[in-house]
Amino acid sequence: MDKFVFLFLTTVLAFSTVLSSELTDLQDDLDSLPHVRVRRTITDKDLGGFIKICKQNPVDLAFVIDASSSIWRRNFTIGLKFVQSMVRMYDISPDMVRIAVTTFGAGVYQRASFSFSRFDTQEDVSDFIGSIYYYAGSRTDTGDAIEHMRKKQMVEARKKVPHIAIVLTDGNSQRKYHTRDMAKRARESNITMIAIGVGYYVKDEELMNIAGNKTRVFRVDNYEQLETIKEGLTYQTCYKKPKPTTPAPNAEPCGVKRPSDIMFVMDQVALGQNGVGWATQFMSHTVDQEEMAKGMKMGLLSGVCPFDSGFPLRKFSAAVSLKETLHEFGSPKRLSQLVAQLPASEDYRKGARKVGVIFLGGKMDTKALLDEVEEAAASKVKLFFANTGVVSQDLLDQLSLKGTVLEGHGSRQQAVELTSSLCPSDD
Template identity: 40%
Template structure:
């Protein structure tokens, strides 16, 4: 009896948990024999579903497709052996990049095509849509009388968790065993379990670099048992084609970045939002070669005064009126000189500033000073810390890049900033 396995990999992310495809009797393990181990497995139909949304970043998507190529390297690819299909998705399913079962029937041609898959950095993570496409358009082309398996790989929570769970249930009702691989510290473990239908069919790792460590555990479950009395045929495993290395953003083009905000203008809650934004960017490996600074309205500008500093009520009132005036426009104006060598600027580095907007502000002054910064060679980005005028943000697009288009959350806008910065190298 021939066995069919359709594997749809959905990479999500976090901590490694138990993962068992559950065909230990029908599907055997990889032949032990050095670095060029070869699988002699029952025929399989494997589908990989890869998250290609903006939060993945190009470097991580490169690691994901390298993992897929490494995963299939031990298999005998062919019309009567293992067949592989691949789907990428984000806010849509990228049908132009779908690889169907019969598109590539040699390992070499298949791996070459996989290595060339494109990261589309979509704005949403529509995992439910991706699963539905697999169920309705890819899996019907699999071979009959084989077990069907779908493995989903993503980095986080989908846009519509209820739809994701419903589509995964529909797939399972159609006889497809669902598996989920999550990749990140922010992964939604309960959603992964809703996809898989069983926590034992979930794997969570913190980074895409850890995917290689789980490869043998997955591939070992799909290899055919070799009779001890009959030696296996002699075959060789062709190494997967080289996937372009994931370059660290800014390695060859260092960048000096200033984060510009006025705490008195934003308020404590939105200042916390700003610190979350900055923390998210600094935690990205891509920022290893960046140099960062902060321009804020904090002390001494907001400091008080001692008992003998002013000798008249009029002088005190004038000083107090200064607390009511947002200093953001003045802070933006300082960008024209902030990148000098004495301030830590590097002559060969790109100049970048993130300006945090929120609430009422002198819009004309902001535009004027931001334009001056741009004319001084500074690439300007605008983040919405919570209550910025949408029309004003749209107007700022003429000067810089509106990060608020990625969503309201600090993490979303921070990821959009990293993506835009790194996409320019």
């Protein structure tokens, strides 16, 4: 479907909804970011086929800091000073390096955490880190902290810059499998995970579960030794580029390499005017993504004929028949009936991925929906679920077993997450 025709149809579908300013697309013009400012004390490294370049390019860097009781206040303060010393190595500004911090122990300490948009200067970032309170938590909920970093902070991260998280801990989390799973999800979201273990109590398994690769694991005997790993750690936040003698490959657009046929699915009656407006903006943001320019086709399932077309005056002579038909207009099974059409669509191209994006919200028959989702997944349809309103966590958990639940806070963030999943940066 032509991009402009698609946008027109989805706009009409929104019942002329006036979209709120908080959902306005604030697309960053990252091409204009400066690339020449340098703040470094280490030299470039030759890594064979690549040269590690340690210039100040834009990066969104999150620190995840353990504040559990095993650390003791003195060591916690040393750890904060280490983080401050790392921050001073970067050019902190909205268009260069941005910093976020999550502090955890018995859960996440919100008052001792901040996201990328909070501070714009190196001084402000360093001052806040230096003032972080030591909570001496009774637990080590590392998994919760990583999940908070991914869901609450990295949603603010810029699309075209590296996303890096550094976890500083001296112990093992009580729920090691939760930590492993949350770190894996973070890495799958294109977040480079780095683990720093202090002391002998934290196990190698814990650090590997976080980092996913031994090259991103750092160990020191005590907090005083943190400064000894700063240079090596700084290299992890640099970027690699091919040697000048290595010709750069000609990158094909994502849609050329991996074409996708994307069907959006929504029940307009259940979503209501606000929900349809939200879904329309999601689709518009998706179409606007650069990766969608070539090789991607999009369609929309939004009606269960013949009910959506209404009925003429002479259609029914009995009240019972009329009431039975009217009941279909508000049926919670409508969404599941739409999902049932996904595998059978005749419009899919040969060799293209079959993708279904299902908008959740309003009144739904969850059992019928789960049954049809099961069928669609079995038919090799790659499923995504966009939450337009209040949907129970239990339903989201069940749907996540058959597809990807988009977790951004707004239509634009969820659209970006969809695009990133279909076109990963390392594809």
